[in-house]
Amino acid sequence: MTREQVENFLYEEAALLDAWRLDEWLALLSDDAVYRVPSNDRPDADPKRALFTIADDIRRIRARVTRLKDPGAHAEFPPSRTRRLITNVRILEKKPSGLMVEANFVVYRFRRGEDVRQYVGRYRYHLQVQDKKLKIRSREAVLDRAELGSLGAVSFIL
Numbered sequence: 330m331t332r333e334q335v336e337n338f339l340y341e342e343a344a345l346l347d348a349w350r351l352d353e354w355l356a357l358l359s360d361d362a363v364y365r366v367p368s369n370d371r372p373d374a375d376p377k378r379a380l381f382t383i384a385d386d387i388r389r390i391r392a393r394v395t396r397l398k399d400p401g402a403h404a405e406f407p408p409s410r411t412r413r414l415i416t417n418v419r420i421l422e423k424k425p426s427g428l429m430v431e432a433n434f435v436v437y438r439f440r441r442g443e444d445v446r447q448y449v450g451r452y453r454y455h456l457q458v459q460d461k462k463l464k465i466r467s468r469e470a471v472l473d474r475a476e477l478g479s480l481g482a483v484s485f486i487l
Contacts (some may be wrong), residue, residue: 330420330423330428330456330458330463332418332419332420334463335418335420335428335430335456335463336415336418338357338456338463339415339418339430339432339452339454340415341357342354342357342465343413343414343415345357346411346413346485346486347410347411347412347413349397349408351394351397351398351486352394354394354486355390355391355394357463357464357465358387358390358464358465359387359457359459359464359465359466360387361386361387361466362386362387362390362464362465362466362467362468363384363385363386363387363390363466363467363468364383364385364390364393364467364468364469364486365381365383365384365385365467365468365469365470366381366382366383366384366469366470366471366472366483366487367379367381367382367469367471368380368381368382369471369472369473369474372469372471382472382483383483383487393486394486397484397485397486404482404484405484405485407441408485409438409439409440409484409485410438410439410440411436411437411438411439411485412436412437412439413434413435413436413437414434414435414436414437415432415433415434415452416432416433416434417431417432417433418430418431418432419431419432426455426457426466427455427456427457427458427466428454428455428456428457429453429454429455430452430453430454430455430456431451431452431453431454432451432452432454433450433451433452434448434449434450434451434452434470435447435448435449436448436487438485448470448472448474448483448487449472449473449474450470450471450472450473450474451470451471451473452468452469452470452471453467453468453469453471454466454467454468454469455467470487472487
């Protein structure tokens, strides 16, 4: 896998999330995938021993997507409009189990009646190849902001 292939994969993931094509996004995940948003004060902590904003296994990720698609889920109905910018994609390590990848991000979130919110940080991925396609085994969104209260609930997939 080249950096360009990884970049294209991450750009496609961002486009799916921005378009709320959540079922297609789920198809990018491995069957043992995890999605995490650690606390800003301990971004390298173990989710079993520290407080995380989000620490989902594949079962919880699927349940999250089901809730987000439900019109009765008021936190995201109508859905937020988001625009993700991905940059500085780096392959940190190539292992037999896959690639360790980092990328910087900015997610702009637009909701009716609210100011634009900006989520800035770094993604950490463990990607693996299955059937000649990249799959997400783990995805972490490490936010740079020191205090998260002004960002409101992170009810969408960061």
